[in-house]
Amino acid sequence: MIMSVTQLISKQIPGRACLGGEESHSLADASKARDDPHPSPLMQHHQEPLMNLSELNISDLITEYLHGPQLLCEAVAGMTKDEAVARPISGKWSTLEVVAHLADFEPVYADRMKRTLAENEPTLFGGDPDKFAARLAYHDRNLESELKLIDIVRQQMATILRTVPAADFERVGRHSEAGPLTLRTFLERITGHIPHHLPFIAEKRRALTETLSR
Numbered sequence: 001m002i003m004s005v006t007q008l009i010s011k012q013i014p015g016r017a018c019l020g021g022e023e024s025h026s027l028a029d030a031s032k033a034r035d036d037p038h039p040s041p042l043m044q045h046h047q048e049p050l051m052n053l054s055e056l057n058i059s060d061l062i063t064e065y066l067h068g069p070q071l072l073c074e075a076v077a078g079m080t081k082d083e084a085v086a087r088p089i090s091g092k093w094s095t096l097e098v099v100a101h102l103a104d105f106e107p108v109y110a111d112r113m114k115r116t117l118a119e120n121e122p123t124l125f126g127g128d129p130d131k132f133a134a135r136l137a138y139h140d141r142n143l144e145s146e147l148k149l150i151d152i153v154r155q156q157m158a159t160i161l162r163t164v165p166a167a168d169f170e171r172v173g174r175h176s177e178a179g180p181l182t183l184r185t186f187l188e189r190i191t192g193h194i195p196h197h198l199p200f201i202a203e204k205r206r207a208l209t210e211t212l213s214r
């Protein structure tokens with residue numbers, strides 16, 4: 001039986017107890033994170049999906065899209081709040097900052113896909129991940145809520161995408177920086193987004209373990 005992400009979250013992350021108390025974490029040193037792992041603007045960073053998503057048929061691509069939240073949940077399972085906000089790799093984001101970044105761009109991409117479907121070549125605006133990370137309280141975010149947000153956005157969007165005729169995946173939205181992009185391209189990019197960031201989370205967890213065992 002495949003567990004839902006909500007079931008996985010409740011099974012693997014013992015909620016607030018695991019995430020620590022009501023500590024607040026200053027983002028005063030957010031400037032250190034500026035170069036991780038994103039060259040700005042966002043679109044440059046997302047042009048090369050790690051997986052060969054371009055070879056998948058639409059149905060399998062939507063399945064991969066739906067599978068992403070589970071991968072992310074597994075990647076952060078069991079982390080304490082202190083571990084989630086640690087920046088063990090110099091100059092790079094914390095795990096919570098990565099998860100908050102992923103969560104922030106889920107509704108952005110869903111909105112791009114919705115507009116591309118509903119409107120005639122809509123203009124779509126880019127966003128600078130580093131500005132979001134510096135100003136949007138990433139270390140005050142709740143890891144579990146961020147995971148749930150990603151999952152629920154993808155469930156809603158997948159429900160829509162499953163009804164879309166194949167030809168409509170060639171509909172175009174006009175990105176303010178990257179120019180015209182198809183619905184299929186938006187879906188490939190957001191599907192590749194979580195897998196892109198997973199090695200960075202694993203790298204942080206390894207570094208945390210090494211620090212502890214020293």
Ligand code: NI
Nearest residue numbers: 045101193197
């Ligand atoms: Ni990213």
